[in-house]
Amino acid sequence: MKVKVDERGYYGNFGGAYIPEMLYPNIEELRDNYERIMAEPDFQEQFQSLLKDFVGRPTPLYKAERLSEKYGAKIYLKREDLCHTGAHKVNNTIGQILMAQRLGKKKIIAETGAGQHGVATATVCALMGVECIVYMGAVDIERQKPNVERMRILGAEVRAAESGSKTLKDATNEAMRHWINNPTDTHYIIGSVVGPHPYPEMVARFQSVISEEIKKQLQEQEGQTNPDYVIACVGGGSNAAGAFYHYYDDEDVQLVAVEAAGKGNHTGESAATTVLGKPGVLHGSRTLLMQTEDGQVVEPYSISAGLDYPGIGPVHAHLYETGRAKFYSVTDEEAMKSGIQLSRLEGIIPAIETAHAFAALNQMSFKPEDIVVINLSGRGDKDLETYIKWGKY
Ligand SMILES: *Cc1c(COP(=O)(O)O)cnc(C)c1O
Numbered sequence: 001m002k003v004k005v006d007e008r009g010y011y012g013n014f015g016g017a018y019i020p021e022m023l024y025p026n027i028e029e030l031r032d033n034y035e036r037i038m039a040e041p042d043f044q045e046q047f048q049s050l051l052k053d054f055v056g057r058p059t060p061l062y063k064a065e066r067l068s069e070k071y072g073a074k075i076y077l078k079r080e081d082l083c084h085t086g087a088h089k090v091n092n093t094i095g096q097i098l099m100a101q102r103l104g105k106k107k108i109i110a111e112t113g114a115g116q117h118g119v120a121t122a123t124v125c126a127l128m129g130v131e132c133i134v135y136m137g138a139v140d141i142e143r144q145k146p147n148v149e150r151m152r153i154l155g156a157e158v159r160a161a162e163s164g165s166k167t168l169k170d171a172t173n174e175a176m177r178h179w180i181n182n183p184t185d186t187h188y189i190i191g192s193v194v195g196p197h198p199y200p201e202m203v204a205r206f207q208s209v210i211s212e213e214i215k216k217q218l219q220e221q222e223g224q225t226n227p228d229y230v231i232a233c234v235g236g237g238s239n240a241a242g243a244f245y246h247y248y249d250d251e252d253v254q255l256v257a258v259e260a261a262g263k264g265n266h267t268g269e270s271a272a273t274t275v276l277g278k279p280g281v282l283h284g285s286r287t288l289l290m291q292t293e294d295g296q297v298v299e300p301y302s303i304s305a306g307l308d309y310p311g312i313g314p315v316h317a318h319l320y321e322t323g324r325a326k327f328y329s330v331t332d333e334e335a336m337k338s339g340i341q342l343s344r345l346e347g348i349i350p351a352i353e354t355a356h357a358f359a360a361l362n363q364m365s366f367k368p369e370d371i372v373v374i375n376l377s378g379r380g381d382k383d384l385e386t387y388i389k390w391g392k393y
Contacts, residue, residue: 003248003315003324009197009285012321014314017196018281022180026188029103031198037102038095038205050094051209054127055084057091061217061373066345073366076227077348077376078214080239087351087378088207088239089120093189095206097124100187107186111135111175113168114305115147116382117191122156132156135174137167144305147382168309169297172283192236193313196284200241200313207242214373215246227371229364231256233357234327235271235306237313243375244325255325257316258360260302260353264331271300272329273312274320282311288320303332303386304352306378330359338362339380340393351378352386 009015009031017027037043051057059079068075080088100108108125111134112118118134125132134151138160141148151158161170179188193200193207215225230247232240234257247253262270270276277288280295289311290298302308312320319325330338339355342348350358354377366372380387387393 003318005197005201009201011315011318013279014285014287014317014321015197015200016286017284018286019196019284020180023176026179026183027196033103034099034198034202037099043098043102047095047098051091055090055094056082057209058213058217059083061214061221063221064346067342070345071361071366072368073370073372074222075372075374076218076221077346077374078210078243079376080210081348081350081354081376081379085120085123086381087116087120088210088242089117089191090123091209091242092191092203092206092238093117093120093124095202096187096189097128097130099202100130100189101128103187105185105187107131107133107182108189109133109135109175109178109186110189110191111168111171112191113137113140113171113308115140115144115151116306118156118158119147119150119154120191121189122151122154125156126154133159133178135159135161135171135178137161137165137171139166140168140171165299192238193241193315194236194283194285194311200285200315203238204241204245204315207238208245210239210242210375211244211246214243218371218373222371226250226253227373229254229256229370229372230375231258231357231360231372232375233258233307233353233377234312234316235309235353236311237316239375239377241313241315243373244319248324255319256360256364257319257325257327258357259312259327259329260304260307260335260356261329261331262301262303265329269301270329271302271308271310273310274327275329277311279317285314287311287314288317303335304356304383306351306353307356328360328363330356334359334362336387336390336392339387348376349380349387350376351380352383354378
């Protein structure tokens with residue numbers, strides 16, 4: 001099965017660009033230029049050089065011996081937690097700041113929920129000496145003080161979104177409004193494989209370095225490029241898309257996506273979009289999203305801020321609909337236990353988003369010769385307070 005975006009930005013039944021008319025020029029400019037720019041040798045050279053020397057790539061593919069023993073398979077961890085800033089998000093922001101420069105944009109805007117994407121954006125703006133405005137819900141600004149201060153230290157301006165529920169979707173609206181009013185000098189850096197075409201595909205291409213490296217590293221360590229399973233957590237879906245990208249057409253590789261079930265899928269406090277969602281339009285693309293009967297977006301819930309999103313990227317909706325990827329969902333409790341387990345077995349405290357991917361191991365069964373790659377999307381330093389509050393360790 002081919003997982004390929006078409007000219008209109010669709011993956012099967014999902015994708016496209018559902019945007020207000022005022023945004024057409026911005027989106028068209030990006031759509032008409034991004035592939036050409038990405039293919040330029042000069043772009044690739046600068047991108048690869050920053051991934052190597054600024055981000056610290058390639059990240060290791062580490063054979064987790066004690067975890068392997070516990071689950072009875074050969075488990076490898078792709079160490080995105082070792083990227084500069086502590087997660088995979090910076091792969092994309094590096095790519096987009098270089099894209100913005102090639103498009104002649106002098107200013108950057110972004111929106112952020114918990115602040116992780118805001119920090120990754122503020123980081124690359126500081127690196128390039130570019131003005132950066134990050135929109136963030138007023139409620140989130142209160143809840144995420146350390147990330148707000150990180151962004152400010154890096155020189156970004158954090159602007160509060162005071163409308164609606166004062167969270168991520170309101171910040172997104174404000175960022176969109178800003179972009180409409182400043183179309184010529186500003187680029188909008190979206191942080192996951194979501195938004196109108198060409199964002200989902202562009203972000204996936206920047207993150208695809210993850211599976212590119214896995215193929216090489218597995219060849220060196222196991223004498224084959226393909227594992228039996230690739231497992232990743234899904235918020236919007238960018239780390240999963242990056243880990244799956246070069247395996248889409250390799251049917252011998254089972255792709256496994258893990259969503260957050262919060263307090264349980266039937267408690268009204270979950271973020272498991274494939275379980276609870278229906279097709280609709282969210283943030284400019286047709287995808288699966290959690291909504292009421294009359295199409296109002298439902299507030300999602302997860303203990304992990306990065307998975308607390310009411311939809312998934314259109315490519316994941318397609319992977320789900322076609323069965324190319326298998327989807328699991330994992331509760332707060334299950335994720336937290338797996339986070340502690342990984343800390344004890346391997347000496348790695350994962351981000352709580354990432355801990356969801358590890359908890360899926362408990363719902364799967366393996367043969368001893370199976371090779372399993374888990375994308376370790378981020379480190380747990382940012383989640384220390386949540387671990388402490390949870391307390392059971
Ligand atoms: C933001 C984040 C996620 C979720 O975002 P995706 O776009 O689904 O990858 C997962 N893990 C970590 C560590 C994050 O910071």
